[in-house]
Amino acid sequence: MSDSQPQKFTIVGGGLGGALMAVYLGQAGYDVEVYEMRPDMRGGNVPGGRSINLALSHRGIVALQRVGLAEDILKTAVPMRGRMIHETNATLTFQRYGKDDTHVIYSVSRGGLNVLLLEAAGRLPNVKLFFNKKCTNVRLDTGVVELLDMKTNEKSTVDGGIVVSADGAFSAVRRPMLKLDRFDYRQDYLKHGFKELVIPPDSQGSFQMAPNALHIWPRKSFMMIALPNEDGSYTCTLFWPFDGPHSFDALQTKEDVARYFQEHFPDAVPLMPTLTEDYFTNPSSSLCTVRCGPWYYRDKVVLLGDAAHAVVPFYGQGMNASFEDVLVLCECIEQYKPDWEKAFRTYYHTRKEHVDILADLAISNFIEMRDHTGSKMFRLKKKTEKLLSQLLPFWYMPLYTMTTHTRMPYGDAIKRAKHQKRVVTMTAITTLVIVVGTILRSLLT
Ligand SMILES: Cc1cc2nc3c(=O)[nH]c(=O)nc-3n(C[C@H](O)[C@H](O)[C@H](O)COP(=O)(O)OP(=O)(O)OC[C@H]3O[C@@H](n4cnc5c(N)ncnc54)[C@H](O)[C@@H]3O)c2cc1C
CATH class of the missing domain: 3.30.9.30 (D-Amino Acid Oxidase; Chain A, domain 2)
Structure with missing residues (x-):
């Protein structure tokens, strides 16, 4: 590290995104402090989480691979090869996600995964973890973090250096940013x-x-x-x-x-x-969707994960997108340090458009899952998509495959899916017109 790098990153929130960020920054040689409001989960003290298990897929796995943790995490995961639809009359229908087992997603324990990430962070000598410490405010201009000890009720402050907000959908770090000129915020x-x-x-x-x-x-x-x-x-x-x-x-x-x-x-x-x-x-x-921006304040504060963009869980991408944030943010830090503001700005512009699209996709997938997955039309659509991707593997890829099994930015995936749909529809209409025309001509001659 050069002398101009700050001595310290302070991460608020030791959940999934915060703990992974601590591992990334710690491995890169930075001094890191993590402040988490809940008790330490390591040693079997896993609280009943909001969601006990989660679907881990390609984007999350790649982010874990970069710090050498994917293998350990996948050892305890249960692969899921497709959807099993239960109809009211107890009929079961299995719909495979992809053509084979290269397209699976993994069910992982939220608590188990969080513990593994905290353990990995805690093993690094330059990462310090603090529990039962709730952030109550961040002084944006100085990066001072105000804390409340959840056991003793004592208040304290720390000089945060660069503050990373990984404190979830109802972020305390984000709160003072709402008062900034031209800061957008919306929750639904x-x-x-x-x-x-x-x-x-x-x-x-x-x-x-x-x-x-x-x-x-x-x-x-x-x-x-x-x-x-x-x-x-x-x-x-x-x-x-x-x-x-x-x-x-x-x-x-x-x-x-x-x-x-x-x-x-x-x-x-x-x-x-x-x-x-x-x-x-x-x-x-x-269940809430949060959209906000910009996700940084000068060279002092940067938001990631649900603090930057909470989405509803129906695409199984919230955690995966948080892990991808960590990956992209650390790439930007590596590229632009010690120009921290440029690193944060580039990270924000790289991600924002795409996670906004993910938010919309997640809501529409709720309607698809609850209303359509049981229908014959839906099954026909999935079979057609599978057939097209087998016949034209270099051109056609279903939207779900692009979002879940690749790292294609979410916005690019939806653009490509719309283009594919237009071409397939036009081809189907043209073929139909030619067939009907040929039949009519043969009848009339
Ligand atoms: C029902 C449900 C199912 C889901 N299923 C999936 C799925 O299958 N796949 C998927 O990818 N995603 C899923 N998600 C989304 C996923 O849980 C989140 O996107 C992910 O947890 C975000 O990680 P994060 O680190 O940003 O936030 P969080 O995991 O919420 O972590 C925030 C951390 O900050 C701490 N904290 C909060 N406030 C403070 C404070 N003031 N001071 C200090 N610490 C604080 C919290 O205690 C917590 O540890 C699901 C979500 C829900 C609700």
Whole structure:
């Protein structure tokens, strides 16, 4: 490092993105301090997270590979080869994600992954981790971070050097930035929230459903999904409106829950022995999209992950995009240091357009998952996409493949998908016109 580099990066938030950023910066030789408001998860102290497992895919894996962590993480992950659709009459249909096992996504434990990242960061001599330390404010001009100790209630301040905000969708670091001239900010809640439920392993400790699939119970205005865990269980997530006739609000008693699940998810009910208890014990949480910008303040503060761009979880890309942020931000730092502001500006302009598109994709995929995955039309569309990608592998790639199994920027993927669709539609119409024309001509002559 040159003398002009700062002595220190301060990362606020030791979640998925923050812990990975600490590993990147630590390996690059910077002094790093991480302040996390929750207790230390290492040593088995994993709290009940918002989402117990997550789908890890190509973008996240590449970011983990760069710091040598992908292999260890994938050892504990369960590969998912496609969607398993559960209809109300208990019919099952498996829809493979790609042509073969090169196109799988991985179900990973959120807590397990976070612990692994914190352990990797903690092994680096120049990275210091602090827990139970909540950031309450950042003085933007000086980079001073104000902290509250969650155990003792003591207040303190640290000179942050460069402050990296990795403190999630409701970021405290971002808060003072909202008062800056020309800082854009927008948050949109979905009418739907989510609740986690569980399908435990059977008495032999084995999976009760096909293990290598993401299970979906699409029911038009709502849905349930289940991802497998290494221990043979599944984490189910019910996505439902907060109020109305089909909503969290509508089920007030254990009998209501048992009746409703029997009607809409009959094949899942026998696999969920603690359903009614879990339903009332586990919280119903909201889902929010956050768009803001710019994601930096001079050479002092930079935002990443959900703090910069929270998206709803239906494309399985929030964490993957956070990990890709870390990768791109560190590439920019490497390229432009010690011009930190230029590094942050370039990172922001490289990412912003694309994560905005991801936010839109994630919302539209919710509609696709809950309304269409069970339909014949959807299956036909997926088969056609697969056929086209096999017949024309250098030209045609389904949108899902581009976003999930490549690092093509999200905006470029959607542009290419629209172009492919236009060409396929025009070709289909032209072929139809030629066929109909030929038939008519032969009838008339
Ligand atoms: C139901 C659900 C399912 C999801 N499924 C997927 C999926 O399958 N695939 C995928 O890629 N993504 C998924 N996501 C999205 C993913 O969880 C997030 O995008 C990802 O966790 C973002 O990482 P992050 O580090 O930016 O934020 P977070 O993981 O939220 O971490 C923020 C950290 O900052 C800490 N913190 C917060 N405030 C402060 C403060 N003031 N001071 C100090 N510390 C603070 C928090 O305790 C936390 O540890 C899902 C999200 C949800 C809600």
